[in-house]
Amino acid sequence: MIEFNNVSKVYEHEGQHLTAVKDANLQVERGEIFGVIGFSGAGKSTLVRLANQLERPTSGEVLVDGFDMTNLSAKDLRSVRRQISMIFQHFNLLESKTVYHNVAFPLILAGESKSTIKERVEEILDFVGLKDRANYYADQLSGGQKQRVGIARALATSPNILLCDEATSALDPETTQSILELLKRIRDEYNMTILMITHEMDVIKDICDRVAVMEGGEIIEQGAIFDLFTNP
Ligand code: ADP
């Protein structure tokens, strides 16, 4: 589903080379919730941007649904990227637009008809529990509600991969819990593949099937949650 084979990413900055990701190997299966944990600067965001093809690897290959993302025509790349959505720590909503418009936005970009958009937006807002907030402006919502809008927007185009970049880090523990419940429901109902990066151990323990631990650009451990985090 998502496969990294010997992936490295080296940034060049004022003649200096910085290896953000070094020789990463991982496979995330369909319907799996896979966590990447590590301190700030460990290379987690770079890893996610490589999965999304926002960055190209310096070496190695990134496969999504069996397609080598580093070796696709622009047209095929667009079609594979349409399978991938992302949610963010600070939600990245259009604050001056309504909830409805935020969720409709990717569908408008995809050129869907007004009636298709209306049906899909209403369905997905119902799914995330925000049906009665459609006409609220994004800046009138709580953090948890904003993340639900972010999730609804991500799901609008029916992707099969959801990338989560510190998606609960700006939320209080109770709200975090409700967002994690929602992510589990998304996995269960849509067989979604979820790759989530976080520095929060509790999040990883709560929701992930498997986890990779990153340090200094390297994946230093990888395995089932139970094996890695259960005391002997
Ligand atoms: P994390 O998400 O775990 O905090 P990042 O992937 O953001 O880690 O960063 C890993 C390393 O790569 C850091 O040392 C960071 O400064 C560096 N880095 C990230 N993006 C860039 C960039 N665009 N240019 C140069 N260096 C970068």
Ligand code: ADP
């Ligand atoms: P804008 O900032 O462009 O007014 P809106 O989110 O208010 O953005 O509306 C975008 C489009 O979606 C408009 O054509 C509007 O008629 C329609 N729309 C907005 N809210 C709803 C809703 N709750 N149900 C159905 N259609 C809606």
